[in-house]
Amino acid sequence: MGRMMNLLLFSLISFLSLISLVQSEDPYIYQTWIVNYTTLAPLGVPQKIITINGSIPGPKINCTSNNNIVINVFNNLDEPLLFTWNGIQQRKNSWQEGTLGTNCPIPPGKNYTYRFQVKDQIGTYFYYPTTSTHRAAGGYGLIAVHSRDLIPVPFDRPEDDYTVFVGDWYTKSHDTLKKFLDSGRSLARPDGVIINGKHGKGDGTDAPMFTMIPKKTYRYRFCNVGMKDSINVRIQGHTMKLVEVEGSHTVQNLYDSLDVHLGQCYSVLVTADQTPKDYYLVASTRFTKTELVSTATIRYVGGKGPASPVLPPAPMGTWAWSVNQFRSFRWNLTASAARPNPQGSYHYGKINITRTIKLVTNPAATVGGKRRFVVNGISHIDPETPLKLAEYYGVADKVFKYNLISDQPLDNIRNPTIAPNVISGTFRNFVEIIFENHDKSIQTWHLSGYSFFAVA
Ligand SMILES: *[C@@H]1O[C@H](CO)[C@@H](O)[C@H](O)[C@H]1NC(C)=O
Ligand SMILES: *[C@@H]1O[C@H](CO)[C@@H](O)[C@H](O)[C@H]1NC(C)=O
Ligand SMILES: *[C@@H]1O[C@H](CO)[C@@H](O)[C@H](O)[C@H]1NC(C)=O
Ligand SMILES: *[C@@H]1O[C@H](CO)[C@@H](O)[C@H](O)[C@H]1NC(C)=O
Ligand SMILES: *[C@@H]1O[C@H](CO)[C@@H](O)[C@H](O)[C@H]1NC(C)=O
Ligand SMILES: *[C@@H]1O[C@H](CO)[C@@H](O)[C@H](O)[C@H]1NC(C)=O
DSSP: OHHHHHHHHHHHHHHHHHHHHHHOOOOEEEEEEEEEEEEEOTTSSOEEEEEETTBSSOOOEEEETTOEEEEEEEEOSSSOBOEEEETOOOSSOGGGSOSTTTOOOBOTTOEEEEEEEOTTOOEEEEEEEOSTTGGGGBOOEEEEEEOOTTSOOSSOOOSOEEEEEEEEEOSSOHHHHHHHHHTTOOOOOOOEEEETTBOOOSSSOSOOSEEEOTTOEEEEEEEEOOSSOOEEEEETTBOEEEEEETTEEBOOOEESEEEEOTTOEEEEEEEOOSOSSEEEEEEEESSOSSOOEEEEEEEETTOOSOOOSOOOOOOSOOHHHHHHHHHTOOBOTTSSOOOOOTTSOSOGGGOOOOEEEEEEEOOOEEETTEEEOOBTTEEEOOOSSOHHHHHHTTOHHHHOOBOOSOSSOOSOOOSOEEEOOBOOOOTTOOEEEEEEEOSSSOOOOOOTTSOOOOOO
């Protein structure tokens, strides 16, 4: 019966896609990537860096809502490689999502073509390699999704669009970092901060990374692509007008500096309204014993004079400051096109929550010799057969068990179990997830492949 339904659905889908083919298809963007190691020395120490077509950051995926993206990736590393498209809602192809449960990594020396659509979404995202601590070695790049021409954007078209990838960085290779974790140790402290793959010393010797024509307004897209630390970003003598946070247009407040936490992306507008000369863009770690700093030079076209060596300091406040700043970010609810929420209403504030899941994590522990995190008593392990593949071939019951964890766990679970941790959900349910961190350090979650809204 189930098989019959699938067949029926399949022919219905093919029929529908035929119709849409006849109507008009959304445009395609094709890219080819050659991924290999390149020896670079961002912090002065030569190291093995994962580059795409020889560079870090990798190529920009510049696209418009509903574009189809086709990326043929050649893996010239000596290890399997898996990309995730952070923030892209995989409405059609959840198996393109790029985590081990959904996708197989690309074997060394082979290529694989990722295909996905940036359906009904706009904003700033980035891709990165998800397995084997590869992210600590680079391999990331921007995904900018522009609004379609007919949809108004709540600010004038900027003169140019700049990407600013900030992140902490280790001079140790990703293999060494992986060995640390696999032997029960922690990652230890990063060695520095880099901006777009480079470390700026702030001594006037670095070539300018960005240029601005006096009086013009620029969009800077900040993303924290690091491993561990939140990063504060600021520009000497300039304020930043926040216009977009992870795919939503915001109420346009002005900020002197912004805390960008791991995995987050913000768009700001900066107007070149100061004396024409050089200025430093500063990125520094937050909540760390030693502040790690990097700069990038912004040069006014036709300007004269170096940037002041006096760098603006990071905000004095710590946690409360950061949380308050985050609370000041508000969606502009009259901007952009709304789409109905999963229960069919256009009012997101009126959605009935169908399920509440509490995810409780305790400090990482050494389990079976490795450093492992535990969620509601289970430490996830990827089975040899990818979860999606097991479902597709109807052998899920031989590979893993659904719902090993409870939605409302006990606060302190001893003796964690190592198993694939899979929660099943119901189509169109609207789920509230509460994260509870019992660790002494920041925890960052990657809520992959779907759209989530931070509410509290
Ligand atoms: C990467 O390099 C390959 C081979 O030279 C080339 O065909 C491709 O267009 C490049 N991709 C990008 C995004 O520049
Ligand atoms: C890595 O790829 C880049 C760009 O495709 C190429 O220029 C470089 O020679 C390659 N490096 C190695 C070590 O193969
Ligand atoms: C990126 O895409 C937008 C929208 O299609 C376009 O206006 C812009 O010129 C593109 N930018 C680059 C650098 O290709
Ligand atoms: C590998 O690349 C070739 C040549 O570009 C392409 O024809 C083929 O479809 C790719 N294979 C996969 C699995 O994507
Ligand atoms: C919200 O967006 C609308 C529509 O583009 C715009 O007119 C309005 O000024 C924006 N409001 C704020 C507070 O940014
Ligand atoms: C939400 O629940 C209320 C009360 O049970 C019900 O009246 C309403 O129709 C529900 N709304 C939606 C969108 O399902």
